């Protein structure tokens with residue numbers, strides 16, 4: 549039995565992953581705004597600190613794997629605080645607990661949106677760790693309306709995939725024997741997409757932007773199975789990857805660009 553920490557455990561991909569891991573006999577410490585073992589707000593510094601200390605207490609100081617699924621898709625600067633800084637600060641805070649495991653693993657949930665139009669300045673502000681500057685740039689986009697505001701979401705996902713790539717080979721991660729990866733789903737049927745997928749117009753928008761020729765939209769459990777493998781002891785050498793689990797959307801959109 550391994551001890552897993554799953555953020556965003558109350559809904560969608562995080563909930564499906566928690567359920568799958570529990571069915572496989574593992575201990576899961578869920579972290580979410582509510583209805584979790586650790587109730588905390590990962591969008592604020594105080595919330596992140598509380599989440600880290602309460603998770604450490606619940607885990608008894610040793611964590612075998614973390615799956616960071618908590619996220620929002622609002623076309624607002626706030627999205628950066630959850631999807632990027634809420635992920636990186638939480639993971640870094642739990643590195644000492646991961647080092648207590650004989651097989652530590654981490655996976656984060658990025659998105660196909662990481663490949664969509666984004667703001668390079670915003671991505672680099674996030675990667676430099678400057679949350680105030682990132683939020684300032686994000687707020688300026690938000691003020692221009694939903695289309696520009698959406699760049700907050702796509703940029704948060706581009707940044708987290710790039711962060712995984714940069715960090716995975718450092719002493720803190722590779723040096724500590726921790727595979728660090730991202731998954732990038734296409735369109736998954738969860739609370740995040742339910743409203744959009746309820747109308748024909750919304751479905752068309754989703755499918756035009758994220759075409760999924762193989763099996764169309766996915767269920768949360770499809771993503772959960774990949775997250776479970778990436779964070780299992782079986783994964784010894786996959787690191788730094790963003791794995792597109794998208795029914796062929798990446799292959800359709802990027803074609804030979806590899």
Ligand code: NAI
Nearest residue numbers: 556559560561581589590591618619659735736738739740
């Ligand atoms: P969801 O809305 O069903 O679940 C997200 C969970 O994150 C919720 O339980 C929510 O309370 C939690 N959360 C949000 N803000 C938080 C905060 N400040 N602190 C703590 N917890 C917070 O959404 P879903 O679809 O399961 O999304 C999970 C991840 O998958 C997100 O990172 C999302 O961006 C990503 N994703 C989802 C796709 C989809 O089509 N549903 C596609 C690609 C990526």
